[in-house]
Amino acid sequence: MLLKYLLEKEFKQFIRNSFLPRMVVMMPIVMMFILPWAANQEVKDIKLNVVDHSNSTYSRRLVDKVSSSGRFILTGISPTYNKALKDVEKGDADIILEIPEDFEKELINSGKTNVGLSANSVNGTKGMLGSSYLSTILADYAGELQTYRMGDSKIMPTDSYSFRVVPLYKFNPGLDYKIFMVPAIMVTLITLLAGFLPALNIVSEKENGTIEQINVTPVSKPIFILAKLIPYWLVGFFVLTLCITMAYLVYGLVPAGSLLTIYFFASIYILVVSGMGLVISNYSDTMQQAMFVMFFFMLILILMSGLFTPISSMPDWAQxxxxxxxxxxxxxxxxxxxxKGSTLPELTTQLFALCGFAVVLSGWAVISYRKTN
Structure with missing residues (x-):
């Protein structure tokens, strides 16, 4: 019975707050609309400057092929490399493609030649991927020239071998980065809302003085913490449902696996982040202190979660x-x-890890709550 009245109190406090219900609804909607488009590591519209010392038919065909690839924007053709380098320094170019003077002659005589690529690597990802895209286009152009020289003959020279690679992309055939990001953004939203709200709950009662009224009642510490966890557990389910609905309506994204498995794991995970929020709230004396501590942990957890960069690419100590x-x-x-449509037996490692976190943090929240009579 005590739990019933405590839950009634928590829900009334939440509903009477004019800001929190609106934030719980609007934050997932806005973030699901914006973040999958903004948090995109695909590199497009790379500004290209060409230094064409050859000015030949072959070099012009190469420039046209690069420009029509959809990855590059031809910002200029410079007479010298130093002039192109100044454009890079001013930010008017990201990559320089330098074509040598004997480009066409060497291709005709030997079928081989060199070109120069210079990439602005202040943004390392853009420089690396831009160079990779351009190298792929150059290799494709070389293959076209080889076919052209042989008159489309099926017979290859005895000293030359060629392979035609046909890639097959599993699970995300269109290589759409948004499909990769949307599920992770759902987790981030649940973490922020189901983590920050409990972190501000108990400490707000400390500031308002209502916690003293609870402390003189016969309510046990486990019942008190449970009454704090259940409302935000339901809030987390609401946020997850809203995100799943928006992922379908906006991006046409439907889980390949079971929704029940998602909700099962979410039920455990929400207890984890809510428990962490209550632990921070128990140790904080003011809402400002709780917010800063929670923000500190959230920033580290999000950046080291694999949301933006693969965990396998991190140093060993970070992993x-x-x-x-x-x-x-x-x-x-x-x-x-x-x-991938993974099932519960394939995710046992994650299940045991989340259960462990839930037990530790929820138990810590109960122990750290200081009830004084």
């Missing part, structure tokens, strides 16, 4: 730290269920 990050496990679960 060890990510084993203590619950976001890592739930993001893995969401991406694998959405894209």
């Amino acid at each position: 060890l730290i990510t084993n203590l990050n619950p976001l890592k496990y739930f993001i893995h679960v969401m991406r694998h269920i959405y894209l």
Whole structure:
């Protein structure tokens, strides 16, 4: 009975707040509309400057092929490399393609030649991917020239071998980065809302003085913490449902696996982040302190969760730290269920890890709550 009245109090406090219900609805909607488009590591519209010392038919065909690829924007053709380099320094070019003077002659005589690529690597990802895209186009152009020289003959020279590679992309055939990001953004939204709201709950009662009224009642610490967890557990389910609906309506994204498996893991994960929020709230004296501490942990957890960069690309010491990050496990679960259709037996490692986090943090929230009579 005490739990019933405590839950009634929590829900009334939440509904009477004019800001929190609106934030719980609007934040997922806005972030699901914007973040999948903004958090995109695909590199497009790379500004290209060409230094064409050859001015031949072959070099012009190469420039046309690069320009029509859809990855590059031809910003200019410079007479010298130094002039093109100044454009890079001013930000008017990202990559320089330098074609030598004997480009056409060497291609006709030997079938081989050299070209120069210079990439602005202030943005390392853009420089690396831009160079990779351009190298692929150059290799494709070389293959076209070889076919042209042989008159489309099926007989290859005895000293030359060629392979035709046909890639098959599993789970995300269109290589759409948004499909990869949307499930992880859902986890981030649940983490922010189901983590920050409990973190501000108990400490707000401390500031308002209502916690003293609870402390003089016969309510036990486990019942009190449970009454704090259940409302935000339901809030987390609401946010997840809203995100799944928007992923379908806006991006046409439907999980390849079971929705029940998603909700099962979410029920455990929400307890994890809500428990962490309550632990921080128990140790904080003011709402400002709770917000800063929660923001500190959230920033680290999100950046080291694999949301933007693969965990396998991190240093070994950083990969060890990510084993203590619950976001890592739930993001893995969401991406694998959405894209690969993974089932519960295939996700046992993540299940045990999240259950462990839930037990530890929820238990810590109960122990750290200081009830004084």
